Amino acid sequence: MQRHIAVTSKLPGRAVAMLEEAHAVRVHAGDPITDEDRLIGFVGEADAVLTLLQNPVTDRVLAACPRLRVVGNCAVGFDNVDLVSARRRGIWVTNTPDVLTEATADLTWALILAVTRRLGEGERLLRGGGFHGWALEMLLGSAIQGRQLGVVGFGRIGRAVARRAAAFGMTVAYTDTAELTAPDPPAMFLTLDELLATSHVVSLHAPLDDATRHLLDERRLRLMPKGSFVVNTARGPLIDEAALVRVLADRHLGGAGLDVFEREPEVHPGLLERDDVVLLPHIGSATVETRAAMAELAAANILAVLAGREPPTPVVRP
Numbered sequence: 001m002q003r004h005i006a007v008t009s010k011l012p013g014r015a016v017a018m019l020e021e022a023h024a025v026r027v028h029a030g031d032p033i034t035d036e037d038r039l040i041g042f043v044g045e046a047d048a049v050l051t052l053l054q055n056p057v058t059d060r061v062l063a064a065c066p067r068l069r070v071v072g073n074c075a076v077g078f079d080n081v082d083l084v085s086a087r088r089r090g091i092w093v094t095n096t097p098d099v100l101t102e103a104t105a106d107l108t109w110a111l112i113l114a115v116t117r118r119l120g121e122g123e124r125l126l127r128g129g130g131f132h133g134w135a136l137e138m139l140l141g142s143a144i145q146g147r148q149l150g151v152v153g154f155g156r157i158g159r160a161v162a163r164r165a166a167a168f169g170m171t172v173a174y175t176d177t178a179e180l181t182a183p184d185p186p187a188m189f190l191t192l193d194e195l196l197a198t199s200h201v202v203s204l205h206a207p208l209d210d211a212t213r214h215l216l217d218e219r220r221l222r223l224m225p226k227g228s229f230v231v232n233t234a235r236g237p238l239i240d241e242a243a244l245v246r247v248l249a250d251r252h253l254g255g256a257g258l259d260v261f262e263r264e265p266e267v268h269p270g271l272l273e274r275d276d277v278v279l280l281p282h283i284g285s286a287t288v289e290t291r292a293a294m295a296e297l298a299a300a301n302i303l304a305v306l307a308g309r310e311p312p313t314p315v316v317r318p
C-alpha cells in the first residue's frame with residue numbers, strides 16, 4: 001500500500017528513487033530544518049520521515065505528527081531523536097551504522113596527524129607568504145610512534161581507529177562502559193581517568209547522551225599529560241568547549257583536532273583564534289560513496305518498516 005514519506009533534505013545516491021518506487025515522497029529543498037515548528041509543518045501527516053542530524057525530532061514533533069511509524073535518521077548518531085518518546089508512541093527509529101565506519105576512522109587519523117604535525121599552521125603560513133625556504137626548526141610537531149592512543153568508546157568507529165594505530169606505531173588503550181573479554185584489535189582496558197592520564201592522543205568515539213555530555217570537563221582535560229592532544233569526531237558536547245579553550249590557553253595540551261562542536265554550526269571564538277587547533281566542519285563521513293550508502297540505508301530502513309518487516313539497523317523497536 002502506498003504511504004507518504006517526508007524526506008527533510010535532498011539525498012545523494014539512489015535513496016529517493018528507492019522510496020519513490022513504492023511510495024509518495026516529498027523532499028524538502030532549501031535551508032536545513034533546524035526547528036521543531038518547521039519540522040512539524042513539513043512532516044505533517046506523513047507515515048515516515050527520513051531525517052538528518054540537525055532535525056530536532058523531539059517529543060513535541062512526534063506528538064504533532066500522528067501518522068508517523070518510522071523515523072529513519074541518516075546518521076549513525078541519534079541524539080537528535082527523542083528515543084523515549086518514540087518508544088512510548090510506537091514509532092521505529094533507525095540509524096546508519098557500519099557504512100560510515102571506515103570514512104570516519106580515516107578522517108579521525110587525518111585530524112590526529114594534522115594536529116600533531118601542525119598541518120593547518122603550515123598551510124596558513126605558506127599561503128600567507130611566510131615560507132622562505134626549508135628550516136631545521138620550522139613547525140616542529142610531536143612524534144606519535146611508540147606512544148599511546150587512548151580511544152574513548154570502543155564501538156565500530158573506535159575499533160576502526162584503533163586498527164589503524166599499528167600502522168603509525170602507536171599502542172592502544174581503550175575505555176568503554178565495560179571491559180571486553182577479547183577486544184579486536186587487541187587493546188588495553190583502562191578507566192577513563194587512567195586513559196586520559198597516560199595517553200599522548202585521546203580520540204572520542206562515544207555516543208552523546210546524558211552520561212557523556214561534557215565527559216571531558218576541565219578536571220579531566222587537566223588529567224591529560226602536558227603536551228598531549230585531544231581529537232573529537234563524535235559529538236561536540238562530549239567536550240566542555242569553554243574548558244578546552246582554558247586548558248589550551250594555559251598550554252597544558254599540545255592541541256586539539258575537532259570535527260564537531262558544542263553548538264554547531266557555531267564554533268567557540270576561543271578555538272577559532274588558536275593555531276594549535278585544527279577545525280573541520282563535521283565531515284567525518286563525508287565521502288561521495290559513504291554519504292550515498294548512508295542515505296540508501298536510511299531509505300532501506302524506512303521501506304522495511306512500511307512493508308511490515310524488521311529494518312536492517314533499528315535503534316528503537318516499538
Ligand code: DGY
Nearest residue numbers: 074075076077100285
Ligand atoms: C553521524 O552519522 O552521526 C555523523 O555525525 C554524520 O555522519
